[in-house]
Amino acid sequence: MSTVTVEHVARIEGHGTITVEMESGVVSDVRIDVVEAARFFESLVVGRRFDEVSLITSRICGICSPNHALTSLKAIEAALDVEVSERTVLLRKLLVYGSYLQNHATHLYVFAAPDFVGLPSVFPLAQSHPDIVERALRVKKTGNELTTLVGGRPVHPVTAVVGGFTAEPSASDLVAMRMRLESLVADTVATADLFSSFEVPDFATSGEMVALAAADDYAIYDGDAAALQAGWSRPASEYRDYITEAVVGHSNAKHSTVDGRTFMVGSLPRINLSSAQLMPRAAEVLSALGLAVPSLNTFHNNVCQAIELVDATERCVAYIDELLEAGGSSAPAPFAVRAGFGAAATEAPRGTLYHAYGIDDAGMVVRGDIITPTAQNLGNLEADMRAFAPTIAGLPREEFVLAMEKLVRAYDPCLSCAVH
Amino acid sequence: MYWQLTSSGHLPDEYDVAVIEGAATTGEHIETLRKVRETAAVVIALGTCAVTGGIPALAGTLDYDARYGVVYGDGIAVARGRQVPVPVTSVIAVDYQVPGCPIDPAEFVKVLSRALMGLKDAIPVDPMCAICKTEENICFLDQGKACLGLVTRTGCGAKCVSLSRPCTGCRGLSPEANLPAARRVYADKGLDPAELDRLFDLYNAAREVVL
Numbered sequence: 001m002s003t004v005t006v007e008h009v010a011r012i013e014g015h016g017t018i019t020v021e022m023e024s025g026v027v028s029d030v031r032i033d034v035v036e037a038a039r040f041f042e043s044l045v046v047g048r049r050f051d052e053v054s055l056i057t058s059r060i061c062g063i064c065s066p067n068h069a070l071t072s073l074k075a076i077e078a079a080l081d082v083e084v085s086e087r088t089v090l091l092r093k094l095l096v097y098g099s100y101l102q103n104h105a106t107h108l109y110v111f112a113a114p115d116f117v118g119l120p121s122v123f124p125l126a127q128s129h130p131d132i133v134e135r136a137l138r139v140k141k142t143g144n145e146l147t148t149l150v151g152g153r154p155v156h157p158v159t160a161v162v163g164g165f166t167a168e169p170s171a172s173d174l175v176a177m178r179m180r181l182e183s184l185v186a187d188t189v190a191t192a193d194l195f196s197s198f199e200v201p202d203f204a205t206s207g208e209m210v211a212l213a214a215a216d217d218y219a220i221y222d223g224d225a226a227a228l229q230a231g232w233s234r235p236a237s238e239y240r241d242y243i244t245e246a247v248v249g250h251s252n253a254k255h256s257t258v259d260g261r262t263f264m265v266g267s268l269p270r271i272n273l274s275s276a277q278l279m280p281r282a283a284e285v286l287s288a289l290g291l292a293v294p295s296l297n298t299f300h301n302n303v304c305q306a307i308e309l310v311d312a313t314e315r316c317v318a319y320i321d322e323l324l325e326a327g328g329s330s331a332p333a334p335f336a337v338r339a340g341f342g343a344a345a346t347e348a349p350r351g352t353l354y355h356a357y358g359i360d361d362a363g364m365v366v367r368g369d370i371i372t373p374t375a376q377n378l379g380n381l382e383a384d385m386r387a388f389a390p391t392i393a394g395l396p397r398e399e400f401v402l403a404m405e406k407l408v409r410a411y412d413p414c415l416s417c418a419v420h
Numbered sequence: 421m422y423w424q425l426t427s428s429g430h431l432p433d434e435y436d437v438a439v440i441e442g443a444a445t446t447g448e449h450i451e452t453l454r455k456v457r458e459t460a461a462v463v464i465a466l467g468t469c470a471v472t473g474g475i476p477a478l479a480g481t482l483d484y485d486a487r488y489g490v491v492y493g494d495g496i497a498v499a500r501g502r503q504v505p506v507p508v509t510s511v512i513a514v515d516y517q518v519p520g521c522p523i524d525p526a527e528f529v530k531v532l533s534r535a536l537m538g539l540k541d542a543i544p545v546d547p548m549c550a551i552c553k554t555e556e557n558i559c560f561l562d563q564g565k566a567c568l569g570l571v572t573r574t575g576c577g578a579k580c581v582s583l584s585r586p587c588t589g590c591r592g593l594s595p596e597a598n599l600p601a602a603r604r605v606y607a608d609k610g611l612d613p614a615e616l617d618r619l620f621d622l623y624n625a626a627r628e629v630v631l
Contacts, residue, residue: 037445038499043487044478052622055588059475059521123421152583155522159583166584247496254492 014415
């Protein structure tokens with residue numbers, strides 16, 4: 001029996017090891033060991049006060065920190081029965097899209113692109129394809145600036161608190177950001193063109209696809225959870241009723257199932273479920289690329305991230321227009337501290353993110369529960385690896401490893417989030 | 421240059437400058453840190469987790485092993501080799517520190533330049549309150565609201581307070597901080613003095629842990 005092991009898979013967030021066991025050309029076992037150390041965030045919030053939770057959970061991730069902060073704020077607000085203003089929601093959505101620009105630019109260009117041009121990292125890519133790397137940096141930089149504009153800094157937002165914001169961007173800064181976003185559209189379209197030009201294997205996942213969805217919005221901040229194949233839609237706050245988490249021996253991250261099946265979350269499931277809600281330009285790009293949706297090909301997650309970049313730029317321009325025209329206040333809504341329980345979800349760049357908290361009557365957290373996108377994806381990723389490995393078992397070792405790594409990277413896993 | 425996150429290559433054998441992020445949370449981390457210290461001419465601890473233990477070090481404030489049960493239950497055993505998170509600075513000697521969660525990139529560039537030129541560490545030592553005054557921020561303590569600027573190491577430009585949010589102490593304890601006096605200020609402002617210590621634990625729970 002021969003074993004192929006890739007320790008500490010490169011160009012993903014966090015540490016994981018791929019192991020493929022083969023017997024005379026037949027694949028007998030495939031797994032991804034998440035060796036990233038356990039972090040116990042669900043217990044770290046216990047005993048801390050409700051208004052410290054978003055500061056703590058934000059530190060789960062350096063990329064999707066706004067999503068962890070906002071999802072915990074939404075859950076705490078549900079527990080305390082706090083209603084936030086429409087203006088607060090608009091600003092929060094901008095914050096989420098800031099992390100989309102940051103995450104998708106980093107994943108596509110720094111983590112994924114080197115695979116498709118046959119380079120070990122982004123640094124030689126900067127030598128051979130400076131235009132591509134400069135474009136990547138423009139997208140990432142705009143993401144940093146958008147997150148900073150609303151949150152006060154590129155990661156771990158300062159201004160987002162229970163009930164609203166402690167400070168708001170000025171109208172002139174919003175106008176400047178609007179211009180920046182408009183000038184970024186060409187870069188995002190070029191990103192979609194580039195990633196659709198990369199050839200991907202013909203492959204279909206056997207798992208379910210789940211994302212937040214809404215009738216009238218591309219749901220990233222609100223919406224019900226929807227399952228593509230089973231066709232159900234359920235309130236995201238009831239996630240414990242439809243997602244089952246289990247500890248598996250080879251991973252410090254738990255695995256999840258819905259209806260007894262592994263499932264995928266992220267850009268591909270979002271576009272599969274909400275392609276009708278894309279902004280006009282993004283819808284145009286989707287149809288021009290000829291990507292048939294719904295698609296069950298996991299490898300399409302990359303190009304869907306690129307389409308979301310197009311959507312995000314156009315959508316944020318619209319949000320900024322709304323903020324500039326509409327009045328209202330994002331100052332924290334008043335509330336009284338009381339005992340309660342609240343659960344909430346948002347769509348982080350890598351997929352649906354769930355948080356839930358129990359609070360006592362002094363406002364101290366007594367229970368915390370978090371399910372990250374990658375924790376949901378890991379079971380499905382492993383199932384995909386198991387199905388995909390035999391189809392490429394004949395390849396020379398190096399090519400086999402690269403193909404397997406491409407599949408892992410297509411999920412854009414964040415193992416640091418997964419072991420939260 | 422080698423950056424593990426972005427490259428398919430392996431860890432180098434030696435370093436001119438090693439920049440280390442994060443708290444040490446496993447025995448393997450401790451070993452790696454010691455190995456890097458032996459083979460690196462200069463070590464920079466980057467970010468609050470590496471400097472003070474940061475948020476991960478909260479795990480050491482209650483029964484650490486009980487936390488395992490809360491998250492994973494008592495079935496299949498995982499998370500082998502885990503240990504109470506500690507800052508890099510309590511495992512190995514570091515030459516430079518860049519505190520802050522997140523770091524200020526300009527401060528990092530400054531420290532890296534000093535490291536490359538062989539200059540001494542120039543980490544700010546004063547508490548943050550002085551900066552708040554020059555920024556003309558309205559004092560939270562004067563409004564009877566808890567703020568940690570009294571005891572926290574400056575260098576961030578009082579960013580949070582300038583955005584109308586109290587300082588949460590992410591840059592660690594200022595060596596000039598007078599904790600007993602700060603607790604008296606809390607009492608004078610109608611706040612519970614114990615609240616200062618409770619709040620400060622958020623990013624500094626490991627401040628008394630020495631490996």
